[in-house]
Structures are given as C-alpha cells and as structure tokens.
Amino acid sequence: MPKEQWFYTGMDCYIHCIESLNGTYLNAFSKSYGEKALELCKDIFIGDNLSKQEAQDKLMMASWHGGMSIAYSQVGVAHALSYGLGYLLGVKHGIGNCIVFDHLEAYYPEGVRLFKQMKAKHDIELPLGICANLTDHEFDTMIDVALSLEPLWENAIGKNWKKTITRAAIRELYEKM
Numbered sequence: 095m096p097k098e099q100w101f102y103t104g105m106d107c108y109i110h111c112i113e114s115l116n117g118t119y120l121n122a123f124s125k126s127y128g129e130k131a132l133e134l135c136k137d138i139f140i141g142d143n144l145s146k147q148e149a150q151d152k153l154m155m156a157s158w159h160g161g162m163s164i165a166y167s168q169v170g171v172a173h174a175l176s177y178g179l180g181y182l183l184g185v186k187h188g189i190g191n192c193i194v195f196d197h198l199e200a201y202y203p204e205g206v207r208l209f210k211q212m213k214a215k216h217d218i219e220l221p222l223g224i225c226a227n228l229t230d231h232e233f234d235t236m237i238d239v240a241l242s243l244e245p246l247w248e249n250a251i252g253k254n255w256k257k258t259i260t261r262a263a264i265r266e267l268y269e270k271m
C-alpha cells in the first residue's frame with residue numbers, strides 16, 4: 095500500500111478517537127475503546143522501534159477500537175466538514191479528514207498538534223488550495239452538507255452548537271483548505 099494511503103486511512107482512525115474522546119456524547123464504553131485506539135495510534139505513528147508486522151497488527155486493532163469507540167458516540171467537526179468535501183469534490187474520506195483536521199486547532203488543539211507531528215514524521219504533504227476556485231454556490235453546497243450532520247455538531251460542541259457554528263464560520267474553514 096502506498097505510504098500516503100496508509101497514513102490517510104490510519105488518520106481516519108486517529109481522528110475518530112480525538113472526536114469521540116472530546117465529544118459531549120462520550121460515555122464509559124466509548125472512552126475505554128477510544129483511549130485504547132489513541133494509545134495504539136500514538137505507538138504506530140509517532141512511536142519508535144516497531145517492526146512492520148507489529149505496526150500492521152497494532153493498526154488493525156486501532157481500527158477496531160476506534161470503530162467501537164463511536165458505536166455509542168459520534169464523530170465531530172472534521173467528519174462533518176470532510177463529508178462536504180466528499181460530496182462536492184469527490185475527496186475520499188481519509189484524505190478529506192486529514193485536509194480538514196489540519197485546520198481545526200480551535201476545536202481540537204492537542205489532537206491537531208499531534209497530527210501535525212505525525213504528518214511531519216512521515217513526510218506527508220497534503221493538497222493545498224482545493225477550495226481556492228469554488229463559487230459561492232459551491233461553498234453553500236458544502237456548508238449545507240456539513241450543517242445537515244446535526245449529531246456530529248451536537249457531539250462536538252454541545253446542544254447549543256447552532257449559536258457558534260454559523261455558515262460564515264464554516265466557510266472560513268473551507269476557504270483555508
């Protein structure tokens with residue numbers, strides 16, 4: 095598998111953990127799975143001295159635990175915005191999450207800090223300017239898709255998410271991508 099695909103797919107798992115563990119829907123079930131998956135992701139992506147086989151085994155189990163972590167919880171801001179990119183531009187899920195997550199310091203400061211460290215360690219360059227030439231109508235389409243995912247926003251921000259998550263706030267984020 096190309097390194098980039100390995101990274102983007104692994105980061106989907108990592109982002110699931112960050113969104114679950116920092117969400118308002120968090121509960122004992124999700125927390126125990128999310129913490130285990132996060133620990134594995136740290137070992138795989140910024141740990142040292144793992145053999146290729148160990149890294150593959152750990153990634154398989156991180157994926158399992160990361161998936162279980164959102165079974166009774168939800169994902170959050172990165173996924174909501176990534177679905178907008180996927181819908182309009184056909185950006186695939188893993189890379190879309192990475193493109194979005196890179197700009198979410200305000201929502202997940204520690205998670206994004208670590209993500210940038212992982213990205214640097216594996217020498218990953220994300221595409222830039224994918225929203226540079228979009229029309230207002232196209233931005234609106236992506237914003238509509240993102241805002242339609244209400245449980246993701248409620249998990250990320252809380253019941254009053256509509257007070258802070260405005261169309262302008264979402265557009266500002268998309269414009270950075």
Ligand SMILES: [Fe+2]
Nearest residue numbers: 106110173187
């Ligand atoms: Fe995902």
